[in-house]
Amino acid sequence: MIRVLNIIETISSGGVERRRLSMAKLLDKSTFELKIICTNSYGSFADEIRKHGVEVIEIGSLTNFLDVKQHLKVQKIIANFKPHIIHGAIFEGVTMAAINGFWKRVPIIILEETSDPQTRSWKGNLLMKALTLLAHKVIGVSPAATNYLINTLKIGKNKVALITNGIATPRTVSLDETIMLKKQLNISEHEIVIGSIGRMTDDANKRFSDLINAFAILVKKQLPVKLILVGDGVEKKKYIQQVQNLGLQKQVFFAGYQADTSLYYSIFDVFSLVSSHESFGLVLAEAMFHKLPIVATKVGGMKYIVDDKETGFLVEKYDVKSIASKLETLCENKQLRQEFGQKGFLKATQNYTEERYVNTIKELYSNLVTRHFRTVQPDKINKTTQQ
Structure with missing residues (x-):
């Protein structure tokens, strides 16, 4: 069983949370156990995710980049859940995933650039660059996002993955x-x-x-x-x-x-x-x-x-x-x-189907876990993921 801890910002009805709903619906539950941390949630979207057996934990907003109280909450969840993968998206999620995943020695850290940051300040770029140094993989949700990661932040191409969004097939309207x-x-x-x-x-x-x-x-x-x-x-x-x-x-x-x-x-x-x-x-x-x-x-x-x-x-x-x-x-x-x-x-x-999106995420998760444990702890891959 591969345990994945997703960390995002507010859950309302945007693209990031829709992709997490797709994961909750379609990731094979005999292979993956998914848990989501968010700062806050509004509306019924978080409940939709919970209906698919995925725990959503709200911890409250970060007051600043180094909000010790909030980081300690994340570390406690990591200690209890023991994820193989921590996957952060949006600034707050990226920050919490990178810092706490590194501090708690989570085997695999994935960060996700969900914007086209044309107006991000040099300080913002520097911070994002520093956080990506802690990651094993950085996802861009569009060619524009991956271009930013490679050309602006100067992240190596082998570390960057393009995984475009997927959406659920719309219902038929009479x-x-x-x-x-x-x-x-x-x-x-x-x-x-x-x-x-x-x-x-x-x-x-x-x-x-x-x-x-x-x-x-x-x-x-x-x-x-x-x-x-x-x-x-x-x-x-x-x-x-x-x-x-x-x-x-x-x-x-x-x-x-x-x-x-x-x-x-x-x-x-x-x-x-x-x-x-x-x-x-x-x-x-x-x-x-x-x-x-x-x-x-x-x-x-x-x-x-x-x-x-x-x-x-x-x-x-x-x-x-x-x-x-x-x-x-x-x-x-x-x-x-x-x-x-x-x-x-x-x-x-x-x-742009959600099936294509989830299959790509599944392949990324599985490959990173297999590669990590074969390289670092070849005798523990089966034992660790089966716990």
């Missing part, structure tokens, strides 16, 4: 559900629905303001369009005010946080994400599973997910006019929407 939601939102049959999904916590990143301004251009051109924004956060009030200032109250709907996003994807005709930076862009893969054409910015991992002029259009960040132009092209061409959507669906099913 026609009746779709019709009812469109009726509730007052969307007529001839209107084209543009949709976007994401946390509304930082407009400097997600740039929903750019999407709203681009949408306003389409409305001025009298295109029959509606914009649906799914998500919540502190920036939502600003977006609502922006919509009111532009006089778009009848064309823009804020759906708030939705646990079941499949229903909303089912009413979209076009999906758009225009972030200024993005490590991967999980919602793009989700949109592709729903056979939606995409308009996205050419940043981070998104430029690797969307094939320009094949599965959607890529535009420069902050370029509102280009965003509007590409949205207009898709709104006016149903055949192109269908072609892009079908090609995107094929790419998603080949590259």
